[in-house]
Amino acid sequence: MQFSSLGLSPALLRALERQQLLAPTKVQLQAIPAVLTGHDAMVRAQTGSGKTLAYGLPLLHKLALEAANNPRQVRALVLVPTRELAVQVGETLRALANQLPQAIRISVVFGGVSINPQMLAMRGGTDVVVATPGRLLDLVQHNALSLSATQILVLDEADRLLDLGFEAELNRLLALLPQERQSLFFSATFAPAVSALAQSMLQEPVQIDIGATDQEKPDIAQQAILVDAPRRTQLLRHLITTQKWKRVLVFVATKHAAEIVADKLRKARIYAEPFHGELSQGKRSQVLSDFKASRLKVVIATDMASRGLDITQLPVVVNYDLPRSATEYTHRIGRTGRAGEAGLAVSFVSHDTEAHFRLIEKRHGLEVPMEVVEGFEPEAPVDPIDPTQGPSAAPANLDPLNNGGVKGKRPSKKDKLRAMAARQEQ
Known part of the structure; x- marks a missing residue:
């Protein structure tokens, strides 16, 4: 099947052809039509499967259709957990947007660098923002941009953004977005607790789970x-x-x-x-x-x-x-x-x-x-368990939360965290 069968605009199809992208991947085949219809979506697909284009193509399609009728304001927001991913997503979207007849401005913002050039780049408005949560909040507080007109929210690496490390920042950002919006959550993995949280944040989402066949697995x-x-x-x-x-x-x-x-x-x-x-x-x-x-x-x-x-x-x-x-x-x-x-x-x-x-x-x-x-x-490990004695023979000093699993050795913080994580997953 070709991209031409998915309902994308002729301009986007030509842009894809120039990049020699002719056939969609499995996640693109399923996600693009769902996103084009305006549904919320929760998408799980393996790393390297083409998730960026799976949301990026329908996002650009929608924005291009409305470009002439809208003032330049943030209509699409892509949140990512790291600076490097922000740059990578921005490059992918710009490579396509730059070949469209409609001007779509894409801004990439992240921390670790001076905020002033990013604020200057926002003058005159922007259509798409690809951002890490902390720097985006800084820009909002400096009145460099507003999220009140955002129509599409994308969480790329959604499971990472939904965990405790980003919880406070994400909640603050969600409060700044319109209630009526399309939300798209993409990730390679969704732990059960994260999956339940994601479901609670979406409105009747289309759920797409791309399990690779043996031939398709990396x-x-x-x-x-x-x-x-x-x-x-x-x-x-x-x-x-x-x-x-x-x-x-x-x-x-x-x-x-x-x-x-x-x-x-x-x-x-x-x-x-x-x-x-x-x-x-x-x-x-x-x-x-x-x-x-x-x-x-x-x-x-x-x-x-x-x-x-x-x-x-x-x-x-x-x-x-x-x-x-x-x-x-x-x-x-x-x-x-x-x-x-x-x-x-x-x-x-x-x-x-x-x-x-x-x-x-x-x-x-x-x-x-x-x-x-x-x-x-x-x-050989110290004090190995005698297999003939059964589990009850295991001494207390083999508990990784007590002393790291070796007699006479106190556990490090890392040992404790790993042991706790292992127990929580059991």
Whole structure:
């Protein structure tokens, strides 16, 4: 089936043809007609499936039809959780809008940079705003824009925007929007609690759930390596060298860990850079630009890099630290195996985190054999449970909320958070 069968304007079809986009993906095939009818929608589709165009095309179609009859004001709002995703969405929408006969102005705003240029860019009005929540609220407070005429609200990576980290900002923004509007929630995952919250915010939504067939699933090989936590950096360096990985995105739990691991790799003459929220926007942009252009071999990132980043032909993702939730695992490994390319996702697992990895496997219906790399064999865990004695033989000091699972060792804050997350998902 072609885009021409979905009811899009001839101008948009020509713009798609110029970009050699001829056939819609499965999520575009189902979402575009639903959005064009004006219904609210809740859409779940895997990473790399084309969700941006699934809402972007009908959004531009609607705005182009009304462009001549409306003063320039914010008629569509796209909220995203990260600066990098804001830039990416803005580039996609502008590439199409710039080829339309009707002038549609698209503004991209995010924090980490001076607000003044963004305020100046808003003079004269804008039709579409792609924004992170915090900076958008700043602009509203500075009277740089109004959301009173917004007709379409899109939450891209909706599950992230609906969690506790964005709850207060999102509620403030929703109060500024008209009650009568079209709301579109798109994400690769919706945890049960988030799904229930999303449903309560939508009016009789069309629900689209694109489950990939075996043929359509990303070609991502998954590997789990059992290794003692203190030796993970050595193992990472060994794998980069022996496997001749040209580019690798490594996920860690904290900003501090990103800095430390990157520094250790650089000392081993492996060009690596950290990527986290405390870096300046200029530094973050430079790291991504160098990584995409293969001028940079390794990026050590927090979970802010797991959402929305589209890095073509990224061969390897490594979970140096396991994600705190099974949901985030999906977003992390989805950075590889995109656009039909093959990818590899490697997870480092210690004796203390093996149970958490098994929980991730269970949530995703996976069976990933636990491997050991020669020369990096883990030491036996302290006080192992005797399997002949049954569960009751497990001593209290193996409770990760008590002392991290090892006798005499107090748990870190990270250990406690992971254990609590695991229990909440059970």
